[in-house]
Amino acid sequence: VGVIVQPQLVLVITKFLDTLPARQLANGKAEMFKHGLIHDAAYWSEMIGDNGGPDTHIKRSVEIKNEIVSKDFKETNLRKILNFGHTLGHAIESHFLASKDALLFHGEAIIAGMILEGYLSHQLTGLGQDQLEEITDALNQRYDKIEFTESDIQAISDLLVFDKKNTHGQINFVLLSSIGEATFDVTVPENMIHKAFAYYKES
Secondary structure (H helix, E strand, O other): OOOOOOOOOOOOOHHHHHHOOHHHHHHHHHHHHHHHHHHOHHHHHHHHOOOOOHHHHHHHHHHHHHHHHHHOOOOOOHHHHHHOOHHHHHHHHHHHHHHOOOOOOHHHHHHHHHHHHHHHHHHHOOOOHHHHHHHHHHHHHHOOOOOOOHHHHHHHHHHHHHOOOOEOOEOOEEEEEEOOEEEEEEOOOHHHHHHHHHHHHHO
């Protein structure tokens, strides 16, 4: 319902960030890490090197998202890369909302999703071992690990069939070929998803 159009103006007032607790700030930064991973390796390096301030980082993230959305407004191809980390991340978030007492923010679920999908990228789309380790280490240093039981993992895997980005019953992943380069509509076997969780738990 509604009309989808590009806004004429977007105002970003970063002073309001001063009102947020640290966990909420980290929650928001998850999407910014994603922008570097899918589209700008230099920006990713700047983020994990803690170089530049929030104004600089927010400006670059806005530029990246705008560049992608402007090229593919109706999400027929390129815009899909914005879903990196979200296929498993959304399933994790939904599972925790439905069955866990612990509070899990969207960004925290997406961080886990990016590590999991980073592993899948290494296995399926050519992401190098060194880059996988760089991603895993950088995100694990900044965010608490989520504890998953075997029943959690199976329930999360079962939820993937409901992802809104699926087409014709096919579960579609966005994976990385390298840091800063993403590919979309990648099919992943279920047994590989379980291996990704095993990697996450050991990382």
